[in-house]
Amino acid sequence: xxxxxxxxxxxxxxxxxxxxxxxxxxxxxxxxxxxxxxxxxxxxxxxxxxxxxxxxxxxxxxxxxxxxxxxxxxxxxxxxxxxxxxxxxxxxxxxxxxxxxxxxxxxxxxxxxxxxxxxxxxxxxxxxxxxxxxxxxxxxxxxxxxxxxxxxxxxxxxxxxxxxxxxxxxxxxxxxxxxxxxxxxxxxxxxxxxxxxxxxxxxxxxxxxxxxxxxxxxxxxxxxxxxxxxxxxxxxxxxxxxxxxxxxxxxxxxxxxxxxxxxxxxxxxx
Amino acid sequence: xxxxxxxxxxxxxxxxxxxxxxxxxxxxxxxxxxxxxxxxxxxxxxxxxxxxxxxxxxxxxxxxxxxxxxxxxxxxxxxxxxxxxxxxxxxxxxxxxxxxxxxxxxxxxxxxxxxxxxxxxxxxxxxxxxxxxxxxxxxxxxxxxxxxxxxxxxxxxxxxxxxxxxxxxxxxxxxxxxxxxxxxxxxxxxxxxxxxxxxxxxxxxxxxxxxxxxxxxxxxxxxxxxxxxxxxxxxxxxxxxxxxxxxxxxxxxxxxxxxxxxxxxxxxxxxxxxxxxxxxx
Numbered sequence: 001x002x003x004x005x006x007x008x009x010x011x012x013x014x015x016x017x018x019x020x021x022x023x024x025x026x027x028x029x030x031x032x033x034x035x036x037x038x039x040x041x042x043x044x045x046x047x048x049x050x051x052x053x054x055x056x057x058x059x060x061x062x063x064x065x066x067x068x069x070x071x072x073x074x075x076x077x078x079x080x081x082x083x084x085x086x087x088x089x090x091x092x093x094x095x096x097x098x099x100x101x102x103x104x105x106x107x108x109x110x111x112x113x114x115x116x117x118x119x120x121x122x123x124x125x126x127x128x129x130x131x132x133x134x135x136x137x138x139x140x141x142x143x144x145x146x147x148x149x150x151x152x153x154x155x156x157x158x159x160x161x162x163x164x165x166x167x168x169x170x171x172x173x174x175x176x177x178x179x180x181x182x183x184x185x186x187x188x189x190x191x192x193x194x195x196x197x198x199x200x201x202x203x204x205x206x207x208x209x210x211x212x213x214x215x216x217x218x219x220x221x222x223x224x225x226x227x228x229x230x231x232x233x234x235x236x237x238x239x240x241x242x243x244x245x246x247x248x249x250x251x252x253x254x255x256x257x258x259x260x261x262x263x264x265x266x267x268x269x270x
Numbered sequence: 271x272x273x274x275x276x277x278x279x280x281x282x283x284x285x286x287x288x289x290x291x292x293x294x295x296x297x298x299x300x301x302x303x304x305x306x307x308x309x310x311x312x313x314x315x316x317x318x319x320x321x322x323x324x325x326x327x328x329x330x331x332x333x334x335x336x337x338x339x340x341x342x343x344x345x346x347x348x349x350x351x352x353x354x355x356x357x358x359x360x361x362x363x364x365x366x367x368x369x370x371x372x373x374x375x376x377x378x379x380x381x382x383x384x385x386x387x388x389x390x391x392x393x394x395x396x397x398x399x400x401x402x403x404x405x406x407x408x409x410x411x412x413x414x415x416x417x418x419x420x421x422x423x424x425x426x427x428x429x430x431x432x433x434x435x436x437x438x439x440x441x442x443x444x445x446x447x448x449x450x451x452x453x454x455x456x457x458x459x460x461x462x463x464x465x466x467x468x469x470x471x472x473x474x475x476x477x478x479x480x481x482x483x484x485x486x487x488x489x490x491x492x493x494x495x496x497x498x499x500x501x502x503x504x505x506x507x508x509x510x511x512x513x514x515x516x517x518x519x520x521x522x523x524x525x526x527x528x529x530x531x532x533x534x535x536x537x538x539x540x541x542x543x544x545x546x547x548x549x550x551x
Contacts, residue, residue: 084519086519086520087518087519089519090518090519090520090522154419156501159502159516159519161516161519161520162519181503182418182419182501182503183419183501183502183503183507184501184502184503184504184508185501185502186497186502186515186516186519194501197396197400197402198400198401198402199396199400199401199402199418199419200419
């Protein structure tokens with residue numbers, strides 16, 4: 001008689017799986033670029049979708065730059081994929097249809113150019129420095145890297161694969177401090193969010209991230225961050241579906257208009 | 271849902287079972303999409319096996335990081351399944367056997383984590399069990415317990431995601447089970463608890479097993495809620511899916527190897543479950 005049980009369970013499971021599958025769709029961004037590449041690189045008018053893969057730390061500034069770019073180039077649409085630079089580099093090398101790649105560190109850019117997926121040489125457009133992000137008001141009274149070793153201080157770091165994690169490792173080495181983090185996050189915004197949520201007492205993130213989240217977190221500067229400055233390179237990708245648009249966007253980022261947005265966000269000029 | 275039909279052994283006439291007649295021709299409008307569907311499901315997995323770095327596989331499999339992540343995954347998924355069983359079976363019984371007001375709403379609520387993206391589940395867990403969460407604050411101040419970034423946190427996240435699978439499976443089994451046995455037990459003087467432990471549970475045991483295995487597999491593959499709620503730290507909260515995700519960013523081969531392990535474990539479980547069905551009394 002247990003047959004009934006099994007069969008009913010299976011019927012239930014079937015229903016569950018159908019429902020589950022409906023929720024499984026991975027929100028893959030639509031990158032359907034409208035315009036074909038305009039043959040001449042010097043073509044004044046650009047159009048269509050420009051797909052930009054950019055480091056998570058560029059989220060706020062590039063979103064603004066994208067809006068400015070769209071306003072100045074009617075008919076264009078800039079779509080972004082913000083994530084950890086290592087994840088982006090991997091996606092590009094796996095054939096993701098991207099036009100521009102902006103990395104938070106040369107190492108991840110090198111992954112892309114070594115695979116022959118870059119066009120020309122990357123241009124460094126900004127630099128960024130680490131600070132200690134703490135919850136508003138700095139409840140644990142953190143003043144420097146050595147405070148992060150205290151047993152009652154929970155620390156989030158970026159995973160070493162992503163630029164902020166690599167930079168944190170350099171900074172901690174320079175300060176000769178060993179920190180045992182509670183978590184290694186997959187990008188800088190994830191590390192920051194752990195501070196915003198109050199789950200950790202401190203995280204090593206970029207100065208620009210703290211500025212973007214100024215209503216929730218405070219930043220504590222520390223001298224050793226000068227030995228872990230990240231250069232941000234940007235490049236047009238070899239298999240860019242919209243090469244003209246990609247070049248125009250890159251030029252815009254390097255222009256005064258682009259640089260103004262970036263410096264206001266807390267980035268330093270290269 | 272479940273009716274007595276001629277295939278059922280209980281009513282099938284005695285004697286040798288006649289071989290089931292196969293239809294001679296399968297209509298193309300059904301065969302073609304069926305084949306495409308099969309290929310769609312099988313090809314990616316075949317690709318995984320095809321691209322696996324077989325020569326360096328033994329060395330990679332024994333890397334301490336891999337073993338650590340695998341051990342943590344198996345432990346967490348097993349404990350999470352235990353939690354699901356302890357809480358989910360009574361909940362399923364309540365839904366199947368007790369007619370109380372709002373039962374439909376409760377059932378709908380139980381299934382919400384099924385349709386919820388796991389990341390959302392992770393955020394929800396943080397808001398309740400996090401250090402500043404409604405229950406988390408109390409846990410921290412009273413017992414000094416914080417769940418995020420601990421293995422317990424991984425178990426909580428996995429149980430949250432896996433329990434609905436078990437509840438629905440067990441509830442379905444309970445609804446399909448013949449209540450006459452329970453009624454007979456009751457007329458013979460058995461209390462509701464005795465009936466539950468001595469009649470109901472053995473009756474639906476295969477359904478519970480199926481639900482537990484499915485819940486275990488779901489817990490083993492859990493990613494979104496875990497990384498959101500429990501974070502990522504090797505040996506403590508970095509389960510296999512998290513290790514796969516992070517390995518993919520730097521070392522595709524390592525990610526393939528880790529995926530292959532997860533695939534092997536899943537297929538083994540499915541095979542075991544299938545045996546269970548076929549050999550069920």
